[in-house]
Amino acid sequence: MITKRIIPCLDVRNGRVVKGVNFEGLSDVSSPVELGKYYSDNGADELVFYDITASAEGRALFTDILTEVAKTIFIPLTVGGGINTLEDFDRVLKCGADKVSVNSGAIRNPDLITQAAKKYGDQCVVLSADVKRVNGVYRVFAKGGRENTGMEAIRWIKSCVERGAGEVVLNSIDTDGVKGGFDLEMLDAVCNVVNVPVIASGGAGCKEDFITLFNTLPKVDAGLAASIFHFGEVEIADLKKTLQENGINVRL
């Protein structure tokens, strides 16, 4: 059967990997090419590459660094950040991406998902949603978590899947960077309304958080994290061994 996936995320700015707490206060971590290769060689099931500032700065994603990353890794690669048009899809796919993640671009123009799914297939289109509770309601945020769109998140995610998004990355702004565990409540709400893979993002602080994630929510397909992997607090190979010991099906 299909394994649960562990996915390190490279948030890239100016060609370097960065990771902020609650998306602010960015600090330099390392070279995306070196980190990507390290992860590809050391048990990561997939790599996500976000040009986190592309959308806020209104420019296209850096494709030269992306090409370098794609050349050195031999696991699936998802790319996002500043994806607004079918031409953007085409450009990053030609650089070696397997899937393309849309966020602000889909909020501005939901039809982007429909068109991309038709042209490249559902499996190629990943919806990335930044979600935060505002007065007890899940709201979708745009531009790297900077702007409240006012849209109700669960309904938004469901509509994107109906348009052809083949996978959902759910980033909880509430738990991101806090390292207190994934946002199980928010994830459960999303899993209940979609029948495509859901990737949990935001909040992982230790190995136990992944065990809790997969044991509590068997419908979640993957766990994504950045800083705990980049700083070596959690080694992916060690994490997967622990998951297996806890009866969770992973690729070793």
Add this chain to the structure above:
Amino acid sequence: MIGIIDYGCGNLFSLKSSFEAIGEEVFVSGDAAKLQKADRLVLPGVGAFGDAAHKLKTSGLDRFVKEQAASGKPLMGICLGMQMLFEKSYEYGVHEGLGLLKGQVVPMEGVLSADLKIPHIGWNGLHLMQPDCPLFKNIGEGDHVYFVHSFYAEGCKESLAATAEYGRELTAAVAKGNIFGCQFHPEKSGKIGLAILKAFSEV
């Protein structure tokens, strides 16, 4: 030297990078005269079967691939490229394949139980039906590889080399003589995938 057949279907960047990473000489071309010089051929492919079969035919490369296969040159189809090795496909209509292997390509929809997501996407373990297949000389039973597909090959008992369990045993790899095929993506399957490509380079 390995020739990757470019007929306008699929992203060949990762495949080429993978062969380079294992130290193999590799080139991408849609020109039969150039591909003729390769000592092994790879037929890649993503997208829809009908469209890919049409492109292969209009480029005249279908005849070339059949000739090369008949001459005994090692040929490996990957993903849709593997599906094209068979006689026909029932992906949105009926389409003729290369007919190098017995079998047909059919949809998962309506065959798999409703709780299984389609496409079959992610890492899955291989059950080796032909453990002595040259492709598997550097890997073992249960090793994981990366799949993305909504259609699968059936009726291919004579070439079936490996399966993957997803509600039922799905065709994962085929091998018969000099003809090989992987439903999964070896170029996206980490060390195991590279080991399979290396084995093909040494067939």
